[in-house]
Amino acid sequence: MNKGVKKVRKSINQRKKMRGTAGEKNTTQIMPSSFPQEEEKHGYFPIFTDDGRASKSSNGRITGFAIKGVLSAMLFLSTALLFQTDSELLSAPKEWTVNTLTEEFPFASVNQWYQETFGAPMALSSSPSADEGEALAFPVSGSVSETFQANGTGIKLAPEQETAVSAMQGGVVTFAGNNHETGKTVIVQHPDNSETVYGNLSSIDVHMYQFINRGQQLGIFSPGRDNKNVYFAIEKNNSYVDPVQVIEVDDAE
Structure with missing residues (x-):
């Protein structure tokens, strides 16, 4: 009996040792997974760094939008309160606001003031203006095929061949595109607040808000079966004037 018990105990001890060895092997296989990876050894932690920068950039954009939104709301409310108030003290600011919202900004006048004040054209201007002392001229060479008296807004000129269309005066382009009545059209605003239409x-x-000089090319006119005339008009103080009269007066001076 004693020999049998000893054998059983020895057998149990051997099994325990075998289990312990297997446990150690499993431990050594699991341990390397906790070691630093190659990126971590060299100090590269993309997750934490990118998240921080992205959050800062996102916060900055949100702050910028919030400030713009608050300023826009304040401007809107101030304008609304201005028009709701009947105080005589606010009559001048109210009138200025109405004119600013309804009238076109005098780009050409501002550019002329800048030149007179600082002695050079604004950065948007291509070159100094040379309008003073020069006679006015039609945008193209050609006969008048339709007079101002015929339509009450402008004249039509009929060039015999393809030609460049030039600005009568220097100024800033306030429109350059398609018009339902005059097709491809350019409108130039001048320092005296007049406008010429081509x-x-x-x-x-040319393009919108481009500063141009007298005689600068605005586009090309090619006479064809459906398009034989260049339309030209001068508008001042919200009314049209006869371009022939204006140019003849300038020549006489």
Whole structure:
């Protein structure tokens, strides 16, 4: 009996040792997974760094939008309160606000003031203006095919061949695109707050808010079967004037 018990105990001890060895092997296989990876050894932690920068950038954009939103709301409310108030003290600011919202900004006048004040054209201007002392001229060479008295807004000029359409005076382009009545059209605002209109062009060579000089090319006109005339008009103080009269007066001076 004693020999049998000893054998059983020895057998149990051997099994325990075998289990312990297997446990140690499993431990050594699991341990390397907790070691630093190659990126971590070299100090590269993309997750934490990117998240921090992204959150800062996102917070900055949100703050910027919030500030713009608050300022816009304040401006809107101030304008609304201004128009709701009947105080005589606010009559001048109210009138200025109405004119600003309804009238076109005098780009050409501002550019002229800048030149007179600082002695040089604004950065948006291509070159100094040379309008003073020069006679006015039609935008193209050609006969008048339709007079101002015929339509009450402008005249039509009929060039015999393809030609460049030039600005009568220096100023800033306030419109360059398609018009339902005059096709491809360019409108130029001048320092005296007048505007000249050049319509029925074949192509346009200028863009919105571009400062131009007297005689600068605005586009090209190519006479064809459906387009034989360049439309030209002068508008001042919200009314049209006869371009022929204006240019003849300038020549006489």
